[in-house]
Amino acid sequence: MILVLFICFFIFLYVLYFIARDDFVIVRKDVSIDKIFSLAFLVSFVALFFSRLFFVLVHPDPKLLNPLGFLAIPYFPGLSLMGALAAGELFILLWASYKKMPTGKVLDLFTLAFMAVMPLGYIGNFLIHLGKVSLFDNVFFVVSILVLLLFARIIYPFSNKGEIKDGSLALIFTTIISFLYFIINLFLNLKNFTFLSIDNLLILVILFSSLILLVNQEIMDKFLFKK
DSSP states (O other), rough: HHHHHHHHHHHHHHHHHHHHHHHHHHTTTTOOOHHHHHHHHHHHHHHHHHHHHHHHHSSHHHHHHHHHHOOTTSSSOOOOOOHHHHHHHHHHHHHHTTTOOHHHHHHHHHHHHHHHHHHHHHHHHHHHHTTOOOOHHHHHHHHHHHHHIIIIIIIHHHHHTTSSOOTTHHHHHHHHHHHHHHHHHHHEEEEEEETTTTHHHHHHHHHHHHHHHHIOOOOOOOHHHHO
């Protein structure tokens, strides 16, 4: 798992560099690639920590509750995608705002880079376990490919042309991916599904928070502006 994370991280950095180096907003705001990469390392540590933390909260195994077990990811594997997504986005928003970077644009760039490597993470996990992965992982891998194609063909061009506001791309992705994650989890675990589980509550908070922010940014602001 650690090897897969390292490979995905380096590909993530490459994609981030490729899309950020000539971005008009980044260049105009004089945000250097060094600053982008510094944020990338920071957010990766934060996302990894909270990904592990939320996994442990959802799977409170005594071995994982031990500090050594918590840190020993290669021996006791398990990470939460939703935990990483929520913590990573929140940290980017706070850090970019603190450093007076274009928050929405930075969040969009990081989201695109994350989106590009997400299917690779599932492929790496599949290879490491010799194909012995859960049905949820297999379904979500296909979903991540479809989401990537959707953004590459439709949503990213809209963002590039300025037809949606900076930050909306990230909010659309978060809304879609959390909704699909919830739906897949629901239909694959109908007998044991509960809305009150920590995992599902986290997903619902992420889903409705991103949806409300998206509606406020893309619909309410434009409506009020017209008024």
